[in-house]
Amino acid sequence: MGLLLCAGQGLPVAIGRSGTAFDKREGDGRTPAGTWRIRELRYRADHGPRPMTRLPCRRTRPADGWCDDRTDRRYNRPVTLPLGGGRPVSHERMWRADDLYDLVLVLDHNSRPRVAGRxxxxxxxxxxxxxxxxxxxxxxxxxxxxxxxxxxxxxARLVVEPG
Structure with a gap:
């Protein structure tokens, strides 16, 4: 467990099962240390109203996914499911049966440049x-x-300290 500091207040947070580190690798269970810009909010409109925020917002749809296949050109990008192309492509479903992704802040981690496997x-x-x-x-x-x-x-930015 970690602590998020915001406006002088500490909020408890869960982090990666392997802690935090600067040298994040796909599947290592670590939360990447560094400073990450918050790009947008994605939210499940069927699980509650649009949250009050000044951030750009996008409704999550049942066909929304995120590519986590390091061999695919869409790696670390939003995708529409099902993914075609003739071969299985690993991905994360954004429309989940549990509530974990009812509210999702998308970070700019590994986006400029995107490096496969990072x-x-x-x-x-x-x-x-x-x-x-x-x-x-x-x-x-x-x-x-x-x-x-x-x-x-x-x-807005999120700073994750190494640990």
Whole structure:
């Protein structure tokens, strides 16, 4: 478990099962250390109204996914499911049966430039009960994430300390 500091307040967060590090690799379970710009909010409109925020927002749709296949040209990018092309392509479903992705802040981790194998689908999203570890994301309680969203402005950044 970690701590997110915002406006002088500490919010408990879940982080990757392998902690944090600067040398993030696909599938290593680490939350990437560094400074990451928050690009946009994605939210499930069928699970609640559009949150109050100044960030760019996009509704999550049932066909939304995120490519995490390091051999695919769409690596670490949003995709529409199902993925074609004649071969299986590893991906993350953004429309999940649980509530973890009801609110998702998309970070600019490994986006400029995108480097295959350096980590994909690193988000800020909702935490599981008990703050169990993530696959490399940062996760907060719904109430804390909603309060954070109300404060964030375009260009906001998240700083993840190595640990």
């Amino acid at each position: 980590g994909s689908a690193v988000f800020i999203h909702l935490a599981r009960p008990g703050f169990s570890a993530t696959e490399g994301c940062v996760a907060l309680r719904r109430a804390d994430l909603l309060r954070l969203l109300a404060r964030l402005r375009p260009g």
